Amino acid sequence: MRSQLRRARTTPLFRQNPWQPVSDFPPLLEVSHLSKHFGGVHALTSVSLRAVAGRVLALVGENGAGKSTIVKCLTGIHAPSSGSIRVDGVPHVFSGPQDAALVGISAIQQEPSMFDDLTVAENIFVGAQPQGRFGMVDWRAMTSAASGILDRIGSDIDPYATMKSLSVAERHIVSLAQALSADARLIIFDEPTAALSQSEIQHLYTIIEQLRDAGKAIVYISHKFDEIFRICDDYVVLRDGMPAGEGRIAEVGKDDLIAMMVGRTLTEIYPKTAAEIGDVVLKVSGYSHPTEFDDVSFHVRKGEILGFYGLIGAGRTEVMEAIFGLKGRSGGRLSLDGKPIDIASPAAAMKAGLAYVPEDRQHHGAILPFSILANISLPQLDRIGHGIFLNARAETALVEAFAERVHIRASSWHQPVAELSGGNQQKVVIGKWLATRPRVIILDEPTKGIDVGSKAAVHETIGQLVHDGLSVILVSSELEEALGICDRLMVMSEGRVVAELERAAFSSEAVLAAASRGNT
Amino acid sequence: MKAMTPNREAVLSLIIVAIVVIVIVRAPEFLIASNISNILSGWGFLAILVMGQLCVLVTRGIDLSQASVLAFTGMFLALLSQSMPGLPAAAFLVLATLMGLCLGLVNGALVSIVGIPPIIATLGTMTIIRGLIFVLSDGAWISSHEMSDAFKAFPAGAFIGVPQVFWVALVVIAVFWVLLNYRRIGRDIYAFGSNPHAARNAGVPRIRIELLVYALSGAAAGLCGYLWAGRFAIAYTQAAEGREFAIIAACVIGGISITGGRGSVLGAALGALFIAIVESALPYLRISPFLQTAVIGAVILFAVAANARSERRPGRQILPRHKQTTGEVK
Missing domain, CATH: 3.40.50.300 (P-loop containing nucleotide triphosphate hydrolases)
Incomplete structure (x- = not known):
């Protein structure tokens, strides 16, 4: 398996099929009725799509619509619960990312996960370093091959630079170079422009067009319409993990796409409460x-x-x-x-x-195994101290006052935070900081990764905070x-x-x- | 190789030279042949152990059982030389390495297959193996006259006036240098340590790597076990007890990151040299023998702390480079 993978990576880039016009390639990838459940949560329900060599397919949907889940199924990170993935008409079951790489599927992640301590060249060829005599890693060949690939996509990144010295945009370029070195035939771009400047985006378009003309199939994930209309040929829309529409970009308008994506209007999701400024x-x-x-x-x-x-x-x-x-x-x-x-x-x-509720509540915000009570009173322990023991009654009183203000839904204040839903966890974290009686509260991505209903509840809480003069x-x-x-x-x-x-x-x-x- | 930081190694070399100069000025007898020979063999032992530890640390693990493996192998081979006096030195070298390798594989299996955190797994085997030495020897010492001559001759010997341990260490360093810089599995070790998740996605075999690094660490300790017992012509249950700290300190001083992904063979060898020199210099500086252990500990902690400060990373690269307008704190 591993040696096969390594062999696959040594074939040349941009291989053109000489006897077949680009647009007439058969579907390279055919996904039918793919579903993925995590416990009781249906992340994907019966989604089908086709990616054709030489065409760019837009995968469109709101955050949480299931776009990332489908990418993870296609790249072998998740095993689908049901449905089939066919490559060149042959059904495949991927047991890991290497299997997907073997059949030529490669994804460029939104924030590429790379090896910060290694060089750019090593990142491109990780697991497939060119070998010279006696099976020795050939550093010179690896570095010049890396510069070759980077040159071809018009980048001047130094292959000797360590990865951690690169900007987010440069990391994307290296990630793309890695996919190209693996001779990927289907390249998935997961919101590639999220961290790129306008000139870098133009450059990316050129690269994608170049790849498309070389007969690669491209899946382009985005929710920016100008990009989709600029670069894509076909589209598939997902909403809440279900297919919500598909067709040719040339035959659809922006408003149609929005209607398919959202299925509701913006004011319903984001009610603005008035507060005195x-x-x-x-x-x-x-x-x-x-x-x-x-x-x-x-x-x-x-x-x-x-x-x-x-x-x-x-x-x-x-x-x-x-x-x-x-x-x-x-x-x-x-x-x-x-x-x-x-x-x-x-x-x-x-x-x-000041109060700061960080982005990653799992790591920086809540202490998950602790109870709601313990989490909220944590920054306040000196205020409720009583001799050498904590004053349990004062602690409960403090917590009740603030937990109620943010409407936490839980069976008891002693319930561990880990058992709460994402939205309620976020409310515990906000409640914890409210208990420090701040003037200004900084909320960093408070609704990231929580479902639509919980989002509305968090927004309501935010409205309440400013109403109270914060x-x-x-x-x-x-x-x-x-x-x-x-x-x-x-x-x-x-x-x-x-x-x-x-x-x-x-x-x-x-x-x-x-x-x-x-x-x- | 190219990814490592040559600056750090250059700085460490300068610090070592400075220490040597200071010691020589205060106590010129530091330079006598017998002391240099002692430093070189002390460095040799530490350097061999450190090479194994380096591989483990790069994968975000730690091997606390090296000193126990060393003592166990030394005892086993000393007993073997007693019962089979005809065995040549080469056989002892091979046996010691293989024996350490097998003990290391146990650590590797505990970490990679059973899934025990490295610090707990190796703390456990450290204690078990140390305990087994008692079982093996009934608590007795094996001293010089009970060992065969072939057993003692090589480790106690010298080549062009330099202890054999030193030459063995050079060979070991060369082997690890090639392995870590020019073999795919070596580069996989760095990739795995730098980002285990991404390494998995890139097809880097986790279990194989973890088995390998602990086996290498054990093999290095086993090899040292024979050289140690042979050079000092004694095998006893407490041999090398407490050396874990010196080994790991040498790694950290040599720029190996405890959080994985970073560390070079050259840095590790220099870290070992730093410790070997500091340890041998204290008696010449007339520091009370009662204080020496504490002073060594303090020097090591100081060096590690200085290192930790220099390791702090600057922030993410967000601003376009070379274009920033820097302000001052007002």
Whole structure:
């Protein structure tokens, strides 16, 4: 198996089939009635699609529609619960990613998972390093082959550079080079432009067209319509894990696609609650960091929801971490209620009245095996201390007050957080920080990875917070969410603030254009 | 190879040279032949052990059982030389390596197949193997006159005036250098340690790698076990007890990341040299023998802490490079 894989990777790139016109290739990949269940959750239900060599298929759907699950089934990471995957008409059951690579299926992930400590060349040829005499790894051949592939896709990345020194966009390029070195015939791009600037996106289009003309089948996952209409030939729409439409891009309009994707209108999902907006509470000026962000300035007022929108890796989380004292900075000032303050640690930030709910609640937010009670009282233990023991009654009283404010649904305050749904876990984390009585609460992707119903509940909670006079900074990668509930929106790109929009000026076109404009 | 950081190794070399110069200025007798010979053999033992440990650490594991494997193999072979005095040194070398390899495979199986965390698995085998030495020897020592001459001749001998242990270490280092830099499985070890999840997706065989690194670590310890028992002409139950700390410290000082993925053969060898020199220098600096152990511990902790500071990574690369307008903290 392994040796076969290695052999497959040594065949030349862009192999053209000389006796067959490009458009008449038979379907390279045929997926029929694919379903995938995780326990009781139906991630995919009877989805079918065909990818043809020399054509680009758009896989469209909202977050959580099942796009990533289908990619994982196609690349052998998940085993489908039912349905078949045929490659060149032959049914295949993949027992692992190597099997998928063997038949020529390769995926470029949204945030490619690579080997940070190894060189670019090694990342491209991992597991398939060219060997010279006595089976020795031939470093020179590997590096020159890597430069060859990178050249062909018009990149000047140094093959000797270590992976960790590359930007997100460059990591995508290396990931693509890796797929090409494996002689992939079907290449899946999973929202490849999420972290790319406009010029990089144009470059990517050129690469994709080149691959398409060389007879590769491309599956292009995106929810950006301009990209889909620019690059794709066919489409398949998914909604809640089910097929919601398919056909040729030339025969469909943007509104039709939206209707298939969403099945409902935006105002239903994002009700905006009115809150009274007061004076400026927090003012940030000129925050800078050597590699992550530069000259970030903004302010947030009382009762206001300030959104931070940007592509993945635009530096939003890094800015928030710096404000909360989790990360150093090379410059910048902060003032609260007009008085300058210096925040050097999370403890100082909490004392000043800031709260930060991080993006990854599993790792940074909640302590899953602990009860709701223990989670919420954690940042407060010094306040409810009583001699050397904790005052259980004070703890319960404190928790009840705040857990009720965010409407956590649980059988008891002693239930472990791990047993709650994603939305309720998020509410516990928010409740925990509310208990520190903050003035400004920073929510980093609070609805990432939770279902639509829970999202609405979290948005309702956010509405309640500003109604009570807090200021909320909401970092969101979901455009509809950002446009739906924010009062003002800062758009970041490549570590800088590139636009500031008032609610009256909100439009998805303006935000997307700003976010992908880049600084170059 | 190219991925490793030559700067770190250059800095470590300079620090070692500086220490040697300081010691020589304070105590010129540091340079006498017998002491240099001791340093070279001390380095040899440590370097061989460190090569095995390096492979394990790169995969995000740890092998605490090396010192026990060393003592067990030494005892077993000493007893063997007693009962079979005709065996040549080459047989002992091969047997020691194979025996260590088998013990290491047990660690590898516990970690990769049974799924026990490396620190617990090897802590367990460390204790079990140490206990088995008592069973093997009934707690008795095997001293010089009970061993065969062939057993002692090679490890205690010298080639062009330098202890054989040193030459064996050079061979071992060369083998690991080729393995880790020029064999696919070696590069797979780095890939696996750098990102196990992505390595799995790239078809890197996890179980085979984990079995291999613990087997290599055991083989290195087994080889050392024979050389140790032969050179010091004694096998006893407490041999090398507590050397785990020196081994792992040598790795960390040599720039091997405890969190996996990073570390070079050259760095590990230099880390071992650092420890060997510091350990042998203290008596010449007239530091009380009662204090020496504590001083060594402190020096090692200091070096490791200095290393940890230099390992801190800068943030992600988000801003376009060479274009940033840096501000000052106001």
